[in-house]
Amino acid sequence: MHDIRAIRENPAAFDAALSRRGDAPVSSELLAMDEARRTKIAQAEGAQADANKAAKEVGAAKGRGDEAEFERLRALVAEKKQQIAALNEEAKAQDAALTARLAEIPNLPADDVPDGTDEADNVEINRWGTPRDIKNAQEHFDIPAVKGSMDFETAAKLSGSRFVLLSGAVARVNRALAQFMLDVHTMDNGLTEVNTPVLVRDDAMYGTDKLPKFGDDSYRTEDGMWLIPTSEVPLTYMAAGDVLEEATLPLRYTAHSLCFRSEAGSAGRDTSGMLRQHQFEKVEMVSVTHPGESDAEQKRMLRCAEDILERLEIPYRTVILCTGDMGFGARRTYDIEAWLPGQNTYREISSVSTTGDFQARRMNARFKPAEGGKPQFVHTLNGSGLAVGRCLIAVLENGQQPDGSVKLPTVLHPYLGGKQAISADGALI
Template sequence: MHDIRAIRDDPAAFDHGLARRGIGPTAAGLLLLDERRRALLTEVQTLQARRNEASKAIGQAKAQKDEATAAALMAEVAKIKDRTAALDHESGHAQAELDAALAVLPNLPAADVPEGEDEHGNVEQKRWGTPRAFNFAAKDHADLGPPLGVDFEAGALIAGARFTVLRGHMARLHRALGQFMLDTQTERNGYSETWPPLLVRDEAMYGTDKLPKFAEDSFRTSDGRWLIPTAEVSLTSLVREQILAAGALPMRLTALTACFRSEAGSAGRDTRGFIRQHQFEKVELVTIARPDESETEHERMTRAAEGILEALELPYRRMLLCAGDMGFGARKTYDLEVWLPGQQCYREISSCSNCGDFQGRRMDARFRPEGEKNTAFVHTLNGSGLAVGRTLVAVLENYQEADGSVTVPAVLRPYMAGVERLTPA
C-alpha cells in the first residue's frame, strides 16, 4: 500500500515510479479522491465543534429559563447530528474509494532496479557452476521421470491437469529435498521453523498483496478462506496489526508447506511436466526487518537460497529483475535460475524480494525504534529457499545417466537411507 501523504508531497516522483512499471500517470486522480475525503472530514470536524458549542449553549439557556433559545439550539443540534451521520457515510465511502484505488497499484521500484519492460530487461549478476557436458542426448524431465515414478497420468486422473503423483523412491527424493532445505535454512542460516495454516482469511491475502489483484490466481474454499499460494502469506501475516520491539528485529521465519495456485495467468505455459503445478511444495523464507537493515537482509536471504543450489551442485545464475518484470509487491527482486540440460536453458527456481514497507502498511505492522515514542512500518522480505518440485526437476535433469537412471546428490543420501541411484522400473 502506498502512503497518500508521500504522493501529496511529490506526485511527480510517484508517477515516475509507476511509469517505470509501465503504468500511466495516476497521482492526480488519487489526489482528487484524497481531497474529497479530506474535505468531508474537515466538514465533519467543523460540525462536531459547532455541536459541542451548541450543546453547552443549550445548558446555559435552560439555566436562564430561555426556552425559546434552548429549543432553537436543540433543533440545530438535531440537524447537525443528521448531517454528520450523512457525512460520515460519505467520508467512509470516499476512504474506501481511495483505498481501492491504491490497493491495485504495485510497489515502486528501488533506485538501483534496472529499466525494462519484461524479462529481456533483467540483468545477470553472477553465474555459479558449469553445466555438465553429456556424452549422450540429455532428456527433459517429463520424458525421464515416468519410468522413475513420476506419474502424470495418475495425477490427471485423480485431480485433472497440472497435478502429479510421485511414487516410491521418487516420492522419497521429493521429501528428502524439502527436509534438506528446511534443515539447512534452520540450522545454518538462522531461520526459525514455523508450521503455519494453509487456509487463510481475506485479511491475510490482502496484507501480503495477493488481493484484490490476484484473486483469480488462487483457490478459494466454500467457506470463504483461501488456500495459500505461498507460505509468505501465512508467515508475513504473523506480524499483522502488531507493534514490535526494535530488538525483536530482524525476525527470520521459514516453513515447508504445500502451496496452491490456479495458474489462471499462465494458460498454455509449461503444461507438460512438473514445472508449473496447481499443488506443489516450497520452503519459504520470510524476514521482518527495520528499514535500515532490509537491503542487507535481502542479500542474506538470496545467499541462503543460493547455498541450497550450491550444496546440490546445480549450476545457476542470479538475475536482478528490471522494473517491468518484478512482482506486484516487490521494490527489488533477485531471481535464481537453475540450469536444465533437458531444456538447454536456465529456469527460475527462486525469487527473493524486498518489499520495503509496502506490505507493512497493508498489514499495519509496525515497530517502535529504541528510545522513540513514534512507530514506523516494518519492511518485509520473502523468497523461496527453494521450490521443491522445480529442484526435483533440476536434480533429475542434471544427474541423469545414459541408461535413464539418476544419481542421488551426495547431500541428499542421508535422507534417502543411503540410496545412491534411482533406476527405471
C-alpha cells in the same frame, strides 16, 4: 499499500516511479479522492464545533427563560448531529474508496532496479557452476529412472491437468530435498521453522498483497477461506497488527508447505512435465526487518537460496528483475535460475523479493524504536529456499546418466539411507 501523505508531498516522484513499471500516472486521481475525503472530515469537524457551541448555549437560554431561543438552539443541535453523522458516513465511504484504489497500485521499484519491459531486460549478476555436457539430454519425465515414478495420467484422472503423482524413489528424493533444505535453513542459516496452515482468511491474503489483484490466481473454498499460493502468506501475516520491540528484529522464518495456484494467466505455458503445477511444494523464507536492514537482509536471503543449489551441485545463474518483470508487491526481486539440461536453458527456481513497507502498511505491522518515538512500519521480505518440485526436476535432469539412471547429489545421501542413485528401472541404489 502506499502512503497517501508521501504522494501528497511529492506526486511527480510517485508518478515517475510508476512510469518505470509502465503504469500511467495516478497521483492527480488519488489526490482528488484524498481532498474530497479531507473536505468531508473538515466539514464534520466544523459541524461538531457548531453543535458543541450551541449545546453550551442551550442551558443559558433555558436559565434566562428565553423559551424561543432554547427551542431554536435545541433544534440546531439536533440538526448538527444529523449533519455530522451524514458527513462522517460520506468521509468513511470516501476513505474506503481511496484505500481500495491504493490497494490496486503496485509497489514502487527501488532506484537500482533496471528499467525494462519484460524478462528479456533482466540483468544477470552472477553465474555458478558449469553445465555438464550431456549427450541427448532428456527432460525429467522422459528419463528412464523417473518414468515409472512420475504419473501424470493417474493424477489427471484424480484431479485434472497440471497435477502429478510421485511414487517410489522419486517421491523419496522429493521428500529428501525438502528435509535437506529445512535442515540447512534452520541449522546453518538461523531461520525458525514454522508449520503453517494452508487455509487462510481474506485479511491474510489482502495483507500480503495477494488480494484483490490475484484472487483469480488462487483457490477459494466455499466457506470463503483461501488455499495459500505460498507459505509467504501465513509466515508474513504472523506480524499483522503487532508492535514489535526493535531488539527482536529481524524475525526470520522458514516453512515447507503445499502451495496452490490456479495458474489462470498461464494457459499454454509449461504444460509438459511438472514444471508448472496447480499443487506444488516450496520451502519458503520470510524475514521481518528494521527498514535500515532490509536491503542487506535481501542479499543474505539470496545467498541462502544460492547456497542450496551449490550444495546440490546444480549450475545456476542469478538475475535482477527489470521494472517490467517484477511482481506486484516487490520493490526489488532477484531470480535464481537453475540449469535444466533437458530444456537446454536456465529456469527460475527461486525469487527473493523485498517489499519495503508495502505489505506492512496493509497489515499494520510495526516496531517500537529503541530510542523512543512513534512506532514505525517494518519491512518484509520473502524468498523461495527453494521450490521443491523444480529443484527435483533440476536434480533429476542434471544427474541423468547414459544408461538411464540418475546420480544423486552427495548431500542427499544421508537422507536416502546412504543410497546414491536411482537405477534405470527406478530403484534407489
